Amino acid sequence: MNEENADVMFAEERQAAIARLIREKGKVLVPELVGRFKMSPATIRNDLRDLEARGQIKRTHGGAIPGDAARVGYELDNNGKTVKELRLKAVIAAKAASLVEDGDIVILDAGITTREMSKHLYDKKNLTVIVNDIEIAAILEKFEGVSVVVIGGMLRRNFHCTVGPLAVKLLSELNVDKVFLGTNGFSASKGCTTPDMNQAEVKRTMIQIATQVVLLCDSAKIGKNSFVQFAEPSRIDLMITDSLISRQHLDELAETGLEVMVEPVE
Known part of the structure; x- marks a missing residue:
């Protein structure tokens, strides 16, 4: 299976796993995610952009940290559900x-x-x-x-x-x-x-x-x-x-x- 097909099939699951990892560790770098998920840096950066758009993480230089949606006091209103x-x-x-x-x-x-x-x-x-x-x-x-x-x-x-x-x-x-x-x-x-x-x-x-x-x-x-x-x-x-x-x-x-x-x- 090539990376393009894997990305289409498993993007949601991979992004959920990335978000969990960032919450647990507090900060991760792109090379670490590339090695863990066996995806290209471009695909990982796209994942991080998607997660940031949903408020789950905040991108930093070379990686990411937890975003608003990962904070214990954060709550989406009824219009914010995917x-x-x-x-x-x-x-x-x-x-x-x-x-x-x-x-x-x-x-x-x-x-x-x-x-x-x-x-x-x-x-x-x-x-x-x-x-x-x-x-x-x-x-x-x-x-x-x-x-x-x-x-x-x-x-x-x-x-x-x-x-x-x-x-x-x-x-x-x-x-x-x-x-x-x-x-x-x-x-x-x-x-x-x-x-x-x-x-x-x-x-x-x-x-x-x-x-x-x-x-x-x-x-x-x-x-x-x-x-x-x-x-x-x-x-x-x-x-x-x-x-x-x-x-x-x-x-x-x-x-x-x-x-x-x-x-x-x-």
């Missing part, structure tokens, strides 16, 4: 929706994956859904068999969801069958993490009032840590992810005892 990320989220969302039964009382956490999940609930009957995301509420209100409870609070700008003491208080008075959570990062050592402290408190409360906790986490977030922990791995009953997850990460998750559903991605 086509690939949206494809992974859609697969996970469809599986999550299949776990919702008629008559359930559930919480959908704020986020794109849960928003995609909400679109699959159109045919449910006698379903009650608690949300703090106004976009999800707007989708669900169209479904005849779904009752929607919107949690109030301070609206988080650009993220379309409510947070703060009022949201926490209202949630803490409820009991639900299932909560479907999103996360910005998940690792075997730190569990679920998010950049925003107020968002973390809302998520913790959602976990506390649910009988079953289901985490919707695409493979791009696994192995990453953000600023604030909101759940240890032991607090999650089930994780749904996609088939692009690495074998290493699957092995790490298995060691935690966490049940994982891996949904195929074409």
